[in-house]
Amino acid sequence: MAGDWLLMGMEDLQRFASHELATDSSLFVDLEARHLAMAETGRSSLSALLSQIRSRKSYILGGPALHIFVVSLRCHHTCSYCQVSRQETTATTFDMAGSHAEQAVERLYRVDW
Numbered sequence: 001m002a003g004d005w006l007l008m009g010m011e012d013l014q015r016f017a018s019h020e021l022a023t024d025s026s027l028f029v030d031l032e033a034r035h036l037a038m039a040e041t042g043r044s045s046l047s048a049l050l051s052q053i054r055s056r057k058s059y060i061l062g063g064p065a066l067h068i069f070v071v072s073l074r075c076h077h078t079c080s081y082c083q084v085s086r087q088e089t090t091a092t093t094f095d096m097a098g099s100h101a102e103q104a105v106e107r108l109y110r111v112d113w
């Protein structure tokens with residue numbers, strides 16, 4: 001629920017899924033630490049998991065913290081790490097339309113997320 005994960009071998013997964021994994025094994029302890037397993041429901045608390053979910057999903061209430069506007073794909077560089085579909089500097093059809101840029105800025109400053 002909070003996005004935690006753990007890699008394990010198929011045999012361990014099968015033992016875990018069939019409730020044959022010892023609760024005092026290091027793997028089970030790792031699973032518990034990631035909120036993927038719970039040995040004793042009577043003693044366990046969900047507060048740590050809920051706190052983690054609340055932190056990770058806080059952006060939902062706060063709105064986006066980062067905006068990136070790609071206003072053009074035209075570029076005259078050839079960076080080896082480039083991950084965009086770089087276009088020739090004369091390819092103006094790859095520029096953001098002015099009306100779209102205005103809408104993007106209006107959206108950026110909206111306060112009613």
Ligand code: SF4
Nearest residue numbers: 075077078079082084
């Ligand atoms: S990363 Fe790509 S788009 Fe950015 S400057 Fe380099 S070549 Fe141009």
